[in-house]
Amino acid sequence: MADTIISLVVERTGDLLIQKIVFLKDVRGQVERLQNYLVRMRCFLKDADQRQDEDARIRNWVSEIRAAAYDAEDIIEIFASKIESIKDKGFVTRLAYYPWRMVSLNKIGKEIESLQTRLDDIAASREKFGIKNLGEGTSTHGEELQRLRRSSPLSEDKDIVGFEKITKSLVAELLKADRNRRVVSIIGMGGAGKTTLAKKVYNHADVRERFNCRAWVCVSSSYDYKKMLRAIIKQLNPITNELLDMLEKMEEEDLERRLYQDLQDKCYLVVLDDVWEEAAWDCLARRAFPDVGTSSRVLLTSRNRDVAQHADAYRHPYELKTLGQEDSWHLFLKKALGDGANAGCPPDLEEVGREIARRCGGLPLAITVIGGLLLGKNKSKTVWEEVLNNFSAHLSRSRSEAGAILELSYADLPANLKFCFLYLGLFPEDSVISVRKLIHMWVAEGIMQKRDAVNLEEAAAYDDVERLCSRNMVQVAEMTVDERIKSCRVHDLLRDLAIRKAEDEIFFQIHDTRDDQISAKSRYLAVHSLPLDKNYLGSSTPPLRSLLFFNVREVSLGFRSFRKLRILDLEDVKMGYNLPKEIDKVRLLRYLGLRDTYIGKLPHSVGCLRYLQTLDMRRRYANWKVKVPNFIWKLESLRHLYAKGMECDVPLKIEGLRNLQTLSGIRFDDIMHNDMTTLTSLQKLGIWVDEWSEIDELCMHLSEVGSLKKLHLFADAIRLQPILAGLSNLHRVTELKLSGRGLFMLPPDFPPNLSRLSLSSTWLEDDPMQH
Structure with a gap:
């Protein structure tokens, strides 16, 4: 980090x-x-x-x-x-x-x-802390985690719950009549039960009967290739001193050749458990696993979707989701009560027991660890409540396998992804996080590596979201129709890990009670659910870079205390006053989120924020307005302007904003009063139109905007049909969205290079796509 x-x-x-x-x-x-x-x-x-x-x-x-x-x-x-x-x-x-x-x-x-x-x-002070002598005869924390993670097919969990259907599918996949070597992959987040499921399949009677040659090896994130080869060879041959001596003396190429010969005429099944890198697969697949028409199979488990798809691009991996509420409860009862689970849960323990199971977030390993902990304790409500109240501490103990598995996922992240993952911990539990908002924040924070071309930081940020999802550190919540990630969430246990790591490194702080003390070293602060009678930040003035509010009704800010802020998000804070003019003291501000606040007017001083990249003033309701003086043209770094609900007494001047990529919720008249060709980076444009708007003139006005790719026309309670013409002049537009009750039928023409059309909240009576 x-x-x-x-x-x-x-x-x-x-x-x-x-x-x-x-x-x-x-x-x-x-x-x-x-x-x-x-x-x-x-x-x-x-x-x-x-x-x-x-x-x-x-x-x-x-x-x-x-x-x-x-x-x-x-x-x-x-x-x-x-x-x-x-x-x-x-x-x-x-x-x-x-x-x-x-x-x-x-x-x-x-x-x-x-x-x-x-x-x-x-x-x-470096030598005093022993930094100079790293690695000399010491065991690193990462190696300890790896030891806790190592798996074997011998200790199969008989209490497995919720895997019946996927087990049947996996067995059927392995037994298919295909003479080529095939790879079957299981993916999921750490602790989801991939290894448990692989053991069940590996030991299945039909699988044992079909494959006359089987081997299991745990690869892990820091594998030793020669040890891996030796481990597989040992499982395929009778163990003798002669074999062991020979294997120790063999070089890598000799081991590959020996394993290839051992498998060449066999119908083999090899399980590669916990594969982290594509390189680990490449070593074995290209040189040691023969593909000679014997109907052999490789069963691979990984937290990383990219690894599975690299191993076999023609087959979708089997993805393990978290357990549902009832499956989680049944597994918890088996682990926490042992044989007594058949008799059901004592009534006085059920409420707290179900809450413990819920806190495990459907993660089988977490349920197993917590259930095993309770199995050795008194079956009393007081004891179970103590475990619930100290849930994170019990689960993250250094010797806990659950804690080790989750920490391994974090430890394996590249450094920049660690930053991104920790940042997600600022959001409240169970939050559905807008990927667009997240991207704007990461870019504003400056954590995206510089690219050769302009305006590619957003693309890099989206790539990092995809990478976190691919590694199962972040869950996809919603996808767009063109299969891009629209929103995401973080599993509760991984969020707990992010918070713990961030607090250890004094990376950020979450302020959620009136007694919290804000650390003087905090750089990132999230304020959660402060009580109504005492919304304050205290007298501390930490060197904050990000200040985010969630579920906070009202707050008072003194901007002179936060001169180093890059990000200020006040979304949904119902501020009963206008933004103070001292906002210009926050010279480095890059992201200002005012969505769905009660702020009725922005001061002229916002125009002094030369570094501001994102300004979000959207309003949920049409009667919520915010008056804005004519300063937007001064924001020379502005990239994204969300202006729904914005009012200006004169036509808004925006021309010359060469960095502007997104302009959403702008009025028709404001567009027509500006030379749009000066917005050389503009890609997304959303315009409010009414019955007096000349759409054909608008389209001619926009036809020379060379970077424009996406156009959204909003219309409410008007009949647009007679005037919705001229779209065929927009040769560069590939995505068009039409919204509002003013649309009764499709327009007479479309942009000639259109690839995506979206219709929302319209009054179309017939399905236009049938024709």
Whole structure:
């Protein structure tokens, strides 16, 4: 994690030196020295990151480096933004600011000097924390997790619940009359029961009868290829001292050749349990597993969908979902009550027992661990309530297999995906998270790696969502019709893991009771469900970068205390007052979420937010309006503007916003008063039209917008049909959405390159697609 933060900060400070060279020229040398120092610090961080879980001192050391890196970026960005803020002022004003500029230069020089001293002290403490001697005769936390994870087909769980149907399907798949070698894959999140299911199939009577040669090997995330080959060979041959000596002396190629010969004339079944990397499959499939028409099979389990699809692109993997409520309850009873499960649950324990089962989130391994814990305890309501109240602690104990399996999933993530995963922990339990919103936040935070072309950070962020879903760290909640992820959720136990890791690393904090104290070191703060009578953030002024509110009715903010904010999300906060004009003090703000707030007017000072990328002012109801002065054109970094409910006394000026990609909820008149060809990055456009809107003129007006791909026309309570013409002029539009009760039939023409048409909330009486 810290390695990622340092890498991002080094990259961004380099970008700042290039982009803000005019404003940083007098401190360029100091900034470059600071950047080079961070590069050298980064050399020690990879090993330190791996050791954080075993040593709190190392965790604190890494935390100090990360905090210093953040402070370095803040110092440079805030200074550059202050100097840049006067670039458009007149000569006399700039001259008047000259003494202030000298004072600011002296101040940033002292701040950088202080930060250098701080980094020197951190570096000097490295040997004290044992960072220098990593890996010398010590067992890493990751290796301990791997030992807990190792599987064998011998100890089959007889209490398996809810797998009857999928077991039958898997057995049938393995027994199909196909002479080619086939790969059958089981995927699912850690603890979903993949290994348990594979054991059941492996030991099935029909499978044992069909395959005269069977072997099982647990691959894991840090596999030893030669050990893997030896393990399979040992299962295929009588164990003798001669065989063992020979295998130990064999090189990799010899082992591959021996395994290939052992399997060549056999109808074999090999289970590769817990495969994490495509490379692990490639090694075995290409050189050691013959495909010679013997109807052989490989059964593969993985948390990663990409691995399964790589192993056999022609077959969809079998995906294990979490157990339903009743299956979870039945498995819990078997594990927690043992033989007594047949007699049912004692009435006084049922309510708390069902809540414990629910907290396991349908994850069989979690149910098994918690049930096993309760089996050895007194069957009293007090004892079961104690387990429920300390649920996360019981499940995440270092020697718990459930905790190990979940931690392995996190430990295997690339560093940038660890950041993304931890960020998801800020959202409340059971949240359905908009992927679009998540992408805007990640891009605003600056955690996406720089791409060669412009405006590709959003694409990189979506790729990271897909990667987390593919690894079963995040669950898909809703898909679009073109099979893109629209919303997602995080399993409760994985969210608990994210919170625990984030708190260990002082990464973020969740504030959900009046007694919570906000850490002075918090960079990311989520405020959840504060009581109505006391919505406050306390007197602490942490160096926050993200401040998110959920289920909070009202809050009072002093923006002078949050000058380092990049993200402020007030969605659904029913603020009883307008946004304070001091918002301009938050110079680095990149994401401002005001969706469904009671804010009735934005101050002119929002126009000073030069770095703002996303401004979301959408309103759920038509009568909820927000008045906006004519400042949008000043937001030169703006990428996404959601303007439904926005009102402006004069035609809104938006031309010249070269970074704008999304413009949604804008009025017809505002569009027609702007030269839309100046919006050179605009891809998505949503317009409110009425019965006076000349759609054909609109289409001609938009026909030269070269980047426009998606158009959405909103119309409510009007008959659009006589005027909905001219769409054929939009040659570049590939997606069209028509919404509102004003649509009674399809328009007379369409964009010639249209590939997707969406109709919603219309008054079409006949199905137009039948024709």
